[in-house]
Amino acid sequence: MNRFTLGKIVRFFFHWHYDVRVTGEEVLRDRKVHLVLPNHTAYVDPLILFSEEWWLPIRPMTDELFMRHWLYGRVLRLADAIEVPDLQKSAMSREEGVAAASQLSQIAIDSLAAGKEICFYPSGHVKTVDKEVIGNRRMAYEVCRALPTGVRVILCRMRGLESSRFSKLQPKQWKWRRTVTMVFEDHTEDVKTWAQTLDKRAFNEKLENWYNSAILSV
Numbered sequence: 001m002n003r004f005t006l007g008k009i010v011r012f013f014f015h016w017h018y019d020v021r022v023t024g025e026e027v028l029r030d031r032k033v034h035l036v037l038p039n040h041t042a043y044v045d046p047l048i049l050f051s052e053e054w055w056l057p058i059r060p061m062t063d064e065l066f067m068r069h070w071l072y073g074r075v076l077r078l079a080d081a082i083e084v085p086d087l088q089k090s091a092m093s094r095e096e097g098v099a100a101a102s103q104l105s106q107i108a109i110d111s112l113a114a115g116k117e118i119c120f121y122p123s124g125h126v127k128t129v130d131k132e133v134i135g136n137r138r139m140a141y142e143v144c145r146a147l148p149t150g151v152r153v154i155l156c157r158m159r160g161l162e163s164s165r166f167s168k169l170q171p172k173q174w175k176w177r178r179t180v181t182m183v184f185e186d187h188t189e190d191v192k193t194w195a196q197t198l199d200k201r202a203f204n205e206k207l208e209n210w211y212n213s214a215i216l217s218v
Contacts, residue, residue: 003078007054014051018160019177024184027154028056033112035147036119036184037140038156039132039211042166045158048180049119050079059111061104061120082107084120105142113148122207128168132211134204141203144195153188157211 014020028034036058038049046060061082066072084104108118122140123132134140144153160180163173187210194203 001078003057003080004054006075006078007051010047011051011054014048017176017178018048019179020048020052020182021179022052022182022184025053027152027184027186028053030152032152033115033148033150034058034117034152034154035108035112035143036117036154036156037122037207038119039158040121040123040126041132041158042161042164042168043126044164044166045161048161049156049158049182052182056117058117058119061108061118080116082111084124102138102142105139105146108139108143109146109148112143112151122204126168130162130169132208134208136201137204138200140191140207141195141200144191144203147188147192147195151188152186153191155185155187155191155207155210157183157185157213 028036034056036049038045046062050058050060059080059082060076061084062076064083064085067076067081067083082104108120111118120139122137123134124137124139127133147153158180160178161167162169163171164178165172165174190206191203194206198206
C-alpha cells in the first residue's frame with residue numbers, strides 16, 4: 001500500500017465521524033513546492049490533514065514518540081516523515097537543544113530546496129489553552145528566513161477539534177457528527193517580510209494572530 005491509497009482509506013472512515021469542510025485548497029494545486037504551517041488543535045488533526053490532502057505528497061515532521069508507535073510509525077514512514085526529537089524531555093543542555101532545533105530547520109530547508117513538500121507545526125505541540133501559542137519556538141522563523149526560491153508558504157487554520165476526546169482542552173464534549181473546518185491561505189510574501197524585518201518572537205506573534213483570528217465556538 002502506498003501513502004495515497006492509505007490517505008483515501010483514512011479519509012473514507014474519518015468522514016463517518018467528521019464533517020470536514022475545506023476552504024482555499026486551490027492554493028495547494030499550483031504545481032509549486034509548499035511549506036504548510038498548520039495550527040495544532042488536537043492529536044488527530046495531522047491525520048485529518050493528511051487524509052484530506054491525500055493527493056499532495058506532504059512530508060510531515062513528527063514527534064519521535066509517534067514515529068516509534070507500532071501503528072502510527074508505519075503510517076508516518078509511508079509519508080517519508082522526518083522524526084523530531086522531544087527537546088524538552090531530553091537530557092541535552094540548552095545550547096545542545098538550540099543546535100538540534102537549528103539542525104531540524106536546516107533539514108526542512110534542504111528538503112524544500114530539493115522539491116519536497118514539508119509540513120510542520122510552528123507551536124510544536126497540541127494546544128493546552130484556548131488559543132494557539134507558539135511562544136519562543138524558532139523553527140518556523142528560521143525556515144522562513146532562509147526559504148528557498150519558489151517555495152510557497154501555506155498557512156492552515158483548523159477548527160472543530162478543541163472539545164474532542166483527542167484534545168487537551170476541557171471540558172470534553174462528545175459529538176457523533178463533528179464539524180471540522182480547514183482554511184488554507186497563501187501567505188508567502190507576508191511570512192518572508194516578517195522573517196526578514198521582525199525578531200523571532202514578533203514573527204511568532206504574527207502567526208499566532210492569524211491562527212487565532214475568527215475563533216469559533218465548537
